[in-house]
Each structure stands twice: as structure tokens, then as C-alpha cells.
Amino acid sequence: MGAGALTRDVDLPNPDARRWLALAEKALAGGAFEEKLVSHTDDGIRIEPLSERSTTAEPLVRTNPKSPWIVSQRIDDPDIARASAQALQDIAEGATGLSLVFEGAPNAFGYGLPRTAEALETVLDGVPLNRVQVRIDAHPWSRAVADWLLAFLTRRRSDPAKLNLSFGIDPAAIFAGTGRLRTSIEALQESMPQSLAHFFSMGVPGVLLEADGRVFHNAGATEAQELGTMMASAVSYLRMFEKARQPLVYAAPYIGFALSVDQDQFLSMAKVRALRKLWARIQEACSIPASTANVHAETSYRMMAMADPETNILRTTIAAFAAATGGADSVSILPHTIAHGLPAGFARRVARNAQLILAHESHLHHVADPASGSGAVEALTDGLCAAAWEEFQRIEAEGGVLNSLQQGYIQNRVQTAAAKRNAGYRAGERGIIGTSLFRTGSERPVETLKAERRPALTEGVATCEPLFPVRIDQSIGAGS
Helix, strand or coil: CCHHHHHHHCCCCCCCHHHHHHHHHHHCCCCCHHHHHCEECCCCCEECCCCCCCCCCCCCCCCCCCCCCEEEEEECCCCHHHHHHHHHHHHHCCCCEEEECECCCHHHCCCCECCCHHHHHHHHCCCCHHHCEEEECCCCCHHHHHHHHHHHHHHCCCCHHHCCEEEEECHHHHHHHHCEECCCHHHHHHHHHHHCHHHHHHCCCEEEEEEECHHHHHCCCCHHHHHHHHHHHHHHHHHHHHHCCCCHHHHHHHEEEEEEECCCHHHHHHHHHHHHHHHHHHHHHCCCCCCCCEEEEEECCCCCCCCCCCHHHHHHHHHHHHHHHHCCCEEECCCCCCCCCEECHHHHHHHHHHHHHHHHCCCHHHCCCCCCCCHHHHHHHHHHHHHHHHHHHHHHHCCCHHHHHHHCHHHHHHHHHHHHHHHHHHCCCCCCECCCECCCCCCCCCCEECCCCCCCCCCCCEECCCCCCCCHHHHCCCCC
16 A cells, blocks of 8 residues: 555545644643643743744745855865865865955854965965955954955956955954954944945945954854844844945845754744845845845864864754755864864865755755744744844943943843853753763864964954853763
């Protein structure tokens, strides 16, 4: 008997939600229902065991839904020759984007390319820029690197209008991640619009300014805190351009976003989707036509574990799946050995190939917004939007993102969230596979590249308490 005959002949019970809930409560003796079947996110968003399908939700799609997302490989090796070879190999073997991470960047995790024009030019020499996205990861000298990149393109006689570039300029992420700004907040707000004016006149496509939430996530922020801070950063850019009499409708498409995704698949999918809805709402409030958010997703650093590092491959694959199905435009996977040091070739290859399999064998991009209409994911998306909007309004009431950071308000909320999460791990309410759960008795040697850690940024006019990346296994004393 075939499967079709089975489904025709069996009289399935009425899949009515209220009937199911009544049966569940009876089976769980009533009082245990909340404890056993209802959970909450770190933001307190309620997750029901059963959700009704949404019939009014509109699909949320990425900028170019007809093509796969960009497979972006991190280039963060302090050895320029080795970094150049890595970049060319990544492109030859299927990567469609490069994320250049320079020393001093909050997201460099202690390594990064040397901060020189020579390093930039050497790494990009031979790279087919017309078919590869180039991202500059946010760092204190992003503005100088932007000039180096444009000078390099001019010498190569490349037409910037035909390229896909992201300059990674994000003062808030730098301020939070390093505790330093190289100028005062007031001077920055006055000078940035004029400083970027010639980029607008050149018509360079891609992202000039980026609202980067990864710094906050990796320091322990909740999903709503990450999203709310990103919205506050984006609004600060719009405010700067408005003050300089730049039309917002022209400036908004040049603002991009970078966020973290982790092993919580549905919550990460909802986070990417919520970002798109929030950005559309911001533009609506500014009375300008909504441009599609340009979203870069990177797998979480804080979820990576030192013990049994191969389990990180599972975590990052789930996270990348969530980013792709949530609608990220580009995705970077952190190599699974990153907790041990600078990843070597094998770990980088695994990170790259995981994405290639998801795109070219699993064909995840063939469906635009597969979560659209899903009751559970739509509820999570809406819950994140509401919680993130509250955080955004809170930051605005504190004088904007830079002032809030300078006064330590954002840091206090992030640290409180991290402490609460870590307490759950210490109490055994949460677990890390391979670390606090099912840990192997012996540790194996892990291959990493020999590289010296780069010094942190120490210069600056404006200062604040920095938010450094901390892995969860470190913070609960379970790493080794």
C-alpha cells in the first residue's frame, strides 16, 4: 500500500488548535503546561507550542532574490602573502565575496590584516572584482581604507558603478567594540556627511555606512538589543545626512546592516526577517519610499566552543541555514577552530563548503522567504520587532546610540542580559553540546596558523566602556 493510500484511508482527528491544547493540558495534568510546553526568548518573547498559520503576512525577500546569497569568506590573516593566497583560493573554489578584516577591528578577535594600503592592494590583486563582493569589516580606520580602496580601483581602471562594495563605516560599532573614537561625538556628527559627499557623487553602489550588531551580540546582547541598537545606528546616519541637507531618499539605500546568527535556527531566521521589517518602518517614519535592507550575516562568535571544536561545524551550519532562509544577502561562517586561534586552511574550507552545499545542493535560495506565513516564525518576527522597537526608543531617549554608549546605558543592559544567560548555563538550564553536555574525555590537537595577536586600539578622544567579544563557554568557565 502506497503512502497516498494510507493518507486517504486514515480518518485523521480534527487538527483544531483548541482541541489539541485541551488534550495537551489533560496529558500534562494541567499545571505543567506552561513549564513543559511554553518557552521564552532572552527578551521574554513567549514561544507557544502551537501557532496558527498567518494568512496576511507578506514575504520578506533579500535584495536579489533570484540569485543565491553571497558566500563571503573572512580574510583576517596578519601575514599578507598568506592572506592573498587564501583569498585567491577561496574565489577559485566557489566563494563569491571577501570580508576584509583589518587589525584593530572589534570583529578581528585579536588578528586581522595589517592596516596598510599595501595589505589591501596585495589581497585584492588578481581578484575578479566585477563578480566578487568586497566587504571592509567595520574598524577604526574604515574611512582611510575606503580611500585606499577607491585609489586601488582607479589604478585598475575599474568602474565602481559595476562593483559590489561595502565600506564598513560604523562609528557606533567601533565606539562600542574598542571603547574609543578618534574624534569627539560632536565633531563626528558634523564631519561625516561632508566626508562622504564625494562617495555619493561617484555613484558607488553598495554599502557606505553600516549598522553592525555583531559587536553587541558577541558581548552578550539579546536579539532585540542587537536589533534595536542597529536601528539607532541607522537613524543616527539619517540624522547626520538630514543635518547636511542630503536627501534621505538618496542616502537610505547606502546604509547596510550586519548581524550575528546562532544555532537557534528559528530565532535567527526571525531576527533577519525582523531587521527587514524594522528598516522598512524607519523609512516609513521618515516619509521616504522603503529601500530593501542590505543584510550581511555572520555566525555567532559567542556560541563557539573550545572543547570538541567539531561541534562548532554543526552550530555554524544551522546558523548559516537560518541566515539563508531568513533572507540574508551575504553570509560569513566563522571557521570551527576560531576559539583556538587563527584558523588554518582545512577549517576555512569547511566553512566555505558548508555554504556552497546549502546553496548549490540544497538550493535554499530557490524559495523566497520560506518562513513567510509560518505561525511560529511570524510570531517570533513580530515579537522581535516590538521588543527591538522598545530598545530603539530607549536609546533615542538616552540621546542616540553614541551618547548612550558614552554614558554606559547600552553596556549595562547588554551585561545584564549576558549575566542572566550565563546563570542559566551554570544552573544546567542550558547546555553546550561537547562542553557542558556529552563532553569527550580527551582533547585532540587543533591545527591553527602561527600568528601574533594584534594590539587593541588605545588612541581616542571620546571614550566609553568597551564591549569585548566573550564566548559563552569562557564566561561560564567551561572552556579549556
